[in-house]
Amino acid sequence: MMTNDPGRRKRLLLVGAGHAHLFSFARIERFLRGGIDVTVISSAPLRFFGTGPEVLGDSDGMKELTVDVRALVERGGGRFLEGRVASVHPQEHCVRMESGEELFFDALSLNIGSEIPSALLGGSPGRVFAVRSISSLLELRRRILALPPGAKPHLAVAGGGPSGCEAAANVYELSRRHGRSLRITLTTGAAGLLPYFPLKARRLVAAELQKIGVEVSERRTTLVSGDTLVYSDGSTGDADFLVVATGARPSKVLTESGLEVDDEGAVIVDEYLQSLSAKGVFGGGDCVAFQPMELERSASHALRQGRVLFANLLAYLSGEPMRPFIPKKEPLTILNLGRTGLLVRKPFVARGRFALLLKRWIDRRIVKEFQSPSEEKS
Incomplete structure (x- = not known):
């Protein structure tokens, strides 16, 4: 519960270990010096900061993009709590964990990403893989590499956004490099491929997917039941594997809060x-909607929000003025398409291996700031 004791140290809860909280994790000692105790809640101590589909094509590179969040937090003097939040009670200034533990706060910051709806995850065990789950995609990778000679299973990707396109292209590249054969289909919905991207980018990605044999349909996958896929036009189909890269929504913990x-x-x-x-509840990344203007969900925006979140959490708890978040008008976006990359910074659009190399350099430079020396060498 909240108290008005002026001598009491303030309590800050950081829920979630996404891009928007990285900057604060690395500066916990600044909060401590200001009389603020910090607790970080995350479902896992290690966090991968690449895109999910990348692990399909290059699981060996995961270490370079993984941060030991527990170690980072504890090095700074914070408390790391592994677990999941069951409910948020802003009026009580309280968060309840699935374990039953209650944590009270003076300020709360949310960076818990989004979830795939259960209707798309109801297939037979071992057949449905969520693009936002690294462990799920690693299992898919293992299953593809274990395919017997001559097999040609059907792998369906639901979702025509960046993650869906990256997943389809990286599955193809994985199968090509290891001598496997799959029929790959991608359903986009009526909006088609990459609906918020420039027309040139959409055409380049469509051409690349066509070149590698991915079948693209504007039907939308709405339900998975057993081995059956149900589409928006009422038709059905089947698949040996389904990668779900659509329909992600913020956690219901927030809608019930x-x-x-x-x-x-x-x-x-x-x-x-x-x-x-x-008041006193902040957030960044996929789980928030920026009221001044609509923003696409991207790591680029979340990272920039992270600096402002840190400054404003410190300012709020110290009684100082806060500063506004000013989004970058045209952030850089790079898609990993397996054997090539797509770079978009409106109005500039280009495709090529150089985009992949640039993406890897940028991602590794960002993550290196938050890794310990031992992590960098491993």
Whole structure:
């Protein structure tokens, strides 16, 4: 519970270990010096900061993009709590864990990403793989490499956004390099491939997918039941494997919290990344909706939000003025398409191996800041 004792140390809860919290994790000692104790809650101590589909094509490179969040937090003097949040109670300034533990806060920051709806994860065990789950994609990789000679299973990808395109292309590249053969299909919905991308980018990706034999359909996968896929036009199909890269929504923990959320369930935040409905509750990344303007969900925006989140959490708890988050108008986006890459920074669009090399350099430079020397060498 909250108290007004001026001598009491303030309590900051950072829930989730996404891109928007990295900057704060690395500066926990700054909070401590200001009389603020920090607890970080994450479902796992290690966090991979590449894109999920990349592990299909290059699982050996995972170490370079993995941060030991527990070690980072504890090096700074914070408390790391492994577990999941069951409910958030902003009026009580309390978070309840699935374990039953209650944690009280003076300020709370949310960076818990989004989830795939259960209707798309209801297939037969071992056949449905969520693109946002690294362990799930590693299992898919293992299953593909274990295919017997001559087998040609059907792998379906649901979702025509960046993750769906990357998944289809990286599955192809994995199968090509290891002498496996798959029929790969991708369903996009009526909006088609990469609906928010420039037309040139959409055409280049469509051409690349066609070149590697991926069959693209504008039907939308709406339900998975056993081995059967149900499409938006009422037709059905089957697949040996399904990669779900669509329909991600913020956790229902947020929609049930009483915080003001948008139609998709994301917490609406103002220019300071603070909830419109609860003072002292902040957030960044996929689980928030930026009220001043619509932003696409991207690691680029989340990383930039991270610096402002750190500054504003410190300012809020210290009684100082906060600063607004000013999004970059045209952030750089690079897609990993297995054997090539796509670079987009409006209005510039280009495809080639150079884009892959640039993406790897940028990702590794970002992650290196948050790794310990031993992690960098491993």
